[in-house]
Amino acid sequence: MFGAIDHIGVAVEDIDEALKLYSEQFEMAIQYRETVPEQGVEAVLLEVGDGHVELLRPLGPDTPVGKFIENRGVGMHHVAYRVVDVAAELARFKSLGLELIDETPRIGIRNSTVAFLHPKSTGGVLVELVTPADH
Amino acid sequence: MFGAIDHIGVAVEDIDEALKLYSEQFEMAIQYRETVPEQGVEAVLLEVGDGHVELLRPLGPDTPVGKFIENRGVGMHHVAYRVVDVAAELARFKSLGLELIDETPRIGIRNSTVAFLHPKSTGGVLVELVTPADH
Known part of the structure; x- marks a missing residue:
């Protein structure tokens, strides 16, 4: 479930x-x-309400x-959806047959x-699942 | 200001x-x-928290x-940012030299x-400014 x-x-x-x-x-x-x-990027987060825009500049x-x-x-x-438990969502999507880029969660x-x-x-659509560190 | x-x-x-x-x-x-x-589309809105995903299927x-x-x-x-007054934002962006697709707000x-x-x-990035009817 995406929050x-x-x-x-x-x-x-x-x-x-x-x-x-x-x-x-x-x-x-x-x-x-x-x-x-x-990850080969410089990233900047900007606030827009409760969400944000993430600018990504490739390092090469x-x-x-x-x-x-x-x-x-x-x-x-990409678009990132906020979830409570990335690992649980990954497991669910894998069981549904979706193709994953990351088989296990990593630090963003x-x-x-x-x-x-x-x-x-x-x-x-490149879809990211994310649990912010402060949530 | 985007909400x-x-x-x-x-x-x-x-x-x-x-x-x-x-x-x-x-x-x-x-x-x-x-x-x-x-607009040549069939559209479906899906809920994700306070926001949504808008699926757009072209009619041709x-x-x-x-x-x-x-x-x-x-x-x-596209990405749509929620604003209080679309016309005021358009006027501001025009004065800043941004190129507009819509010179005046229209009904979405x-x-x-x-x-x-x-x-x-x-x-x-194709950017939409939107004021929902119920906001």
């Missing part, structure tokens, strides 16, 4: 240019910024987000617990 | 197949279903969503008030 749309992930090439749009023009408060070398062309931009261009990258940005479902099983 | 992520729009080719995923497997309650010939290949699927495939189509599904910003101005 909310936790965030949308947006692939960008230039974080500062994106922040001009999201922070200055859209007036979203910057909540967090982190570089995650093992051979990263997952770098390849996404090469194939599809900048823009919406800001110490959240996350896992991704494969867009092949979800109508072309 | 929340109101919904994400997802382009689909087969509503019943998509409902199997979103309603049965993701366990989102179906909130509303409407065919909007002037020459519709905006039909062309989107031809160019990009099925998947995430379920009698909401909506307008779209052009993805050229928003980093490749």
Whole structure:
């Protein structure tokens, strides 16, 4: 059961240019910024109500987000739904025959617990399940 | 100022197949279903917390969503942010130099008030501003 749309992930090439749009023009408060070398991204979280926008800048062309931009261009990258127990949801979706990217939960940005479902099983949408660290 | 992520729009080719995923497997309650010939779509709203997922099936290949699927495939189509006054936000974004798809607000599904910003101005993301009818 999904509690909310936790965030949308947006692939960008230039974080500062994106922040001009999201922070200055859209007036979203910057909540967090982190570089995650093992995922090949610099990420910025911005507040929008109870949810947020996650800007993702690839650290290089051979990263997952770098390849996404090469194939599809900048823009919406994934949607993350907030859940209470990522492992339990993964087990349920696996039993339903959905294809998982992550077989077990892993640590995401800001110490959240996350896992991704494969867009092949979800109508072309890259779906993240997330339990924020502070929830 | 955006109050929340109101919904994400997802382009689909087969509503019943998509409902199997979103309603049965993701366990989102179906909130509303409407065919909007002037926009060339059949739309279904599903609940996820305070927000929702909007499934969009094009009524034909020459519709905006039909062309989107031809160019990009099925998947995430737009993100909608909830605002109090769509017209005021449009005026503000126009004054900031953003490109608008809708110069004035129009009626969206379920009698909401909506307008779209052009993805050229928003980093490749099709952005909708929406005031739900019941807010």
